[in-house]
Amino acid sequence: MKYTKDHEWLRVEGDLVVVGITEHAATQLGDVVFVELPEVETMVTTGDEVVVIESVKAASDILAPLDGEIVDVNQKIVDNPALVNEDPTGIAWFFKMRIDDLSVLDDLMDEDEYADLIG
């Protein structure tokens, strides 16, 4: 698993990258009550706001971690946003991306580096 400084996790699955938010991010957000996901077949650039996530407290954006195409989104978390708090690194993934070159993931943080980030 790889991590961004914006508290997303990325997992390679075949030729796709699965993206979600970390346990730390889910805890910080508090009870998630609403998720708006991008449309599939959208081309995105790193840093694009692709997901809106609302907790009881506030709205937050989830940014595209890489350049690529959104090829799948997780309708389960739209139907039941609480899953993001219950299982952020498992069942509550956000979207799957196709990217040109999986080696760009090497530039992202590994588990130890991310653990250092959140202290």
Next chain:
Amino acid sequence: MSKQENNALLRLPSHDLHVELGGKMVPFAGYNMPVQYPMGVMGEHLHTRAKAGLFDVSHMGQILAYPTGDMEELALDLERLMPIDVLGLAPMRQRYGVLTNDAGGILDDLMIAHRGDHYLIVVNAACKAADFAHLQGQLTRAKLTMCSDRELLALQGPRAEAALAQIIPDVVAMRFMDVAIFGDIWVSRSGYTGEDGFEISIPNDQASAFARRLLSLPNVAPIGLGARDSLRLEAGMPLYGHDIDATTSPIEAGLSWAISKARRAGGARAGGFAGAARIIDELSNGTSRLRVGLRPDGRAPMREGVVLLDGDTPMGRITSGGFSPSLNAPIAMGYVPPKLAEIGTQIIGDLRGKPNPLRVCALPFHPTHYKR
């Protein structure tokens, strides 16, 4: 927020208790305040609706006003600052009121209690210094004291009475908006959640022990500012600095009910308060905008700042909004022109650049449960 900035914040007398309880401390109105505890905003909200929640609201201002002459004189002086019946307030009763400015806007909203030989006025944290200066300047026949040596706790919810009665049995005799003095402890039967409950003023050096006693009871849990906000929003109560401010009149804000009969046109002491010309005119002739309850379609919360549209033209804005744990749906309050303020009217809000419908609805969103 850096550590240095955090140090500039004032600490609540029970700060250590909040940290020990796992409170997540955030800056609010110059204080370091618990926004939530490990239960989380949703859980804390539902706990308060079902059982009893304990809030530390010591950031609020508790102002004692003793008359230098008699209570009637002071009541009449206070009536020049507020459009409410202070003179008719019975001993050991309190009333909601607003301090108005000469333009009829709201300087603050407050609770005023008649306590026999003086008044106790409880005001918002962010306004308390300005309120005190205003009262000091205007009340020439009073001696005012800001109680900095007292915490203010709120115990709210259907089990609040049974819990507080474990410590002070006589609170069961109190009705909504009664006040009482039990030695060092001052109690009112009121709150900011729409539930039955109490606000408890207690000397700083006794407060943490008192809070611990309440928290040791099976139905009482600590509740942070996050749930305080969602609870008052469901109860349809305005939040000063957001839903009401120096530019909104109490009539625009839907607070006409708080303007006492005695102070209205034809009343025993009609007018004679700051902003009376506008407020009395608006009572009979209406206003150009009104605060209303709003239910957004769909599940996306629509929060403060969302622009409300009449066609393509901005005509109002949301002043408070969020997610209602009780309704499991988004709710909001905002200002709209009177022709769009009818219950059931559909209006459009600009949600991140996309039009999202909302429907005007009655306040409160969740029924209140007071012990009348």
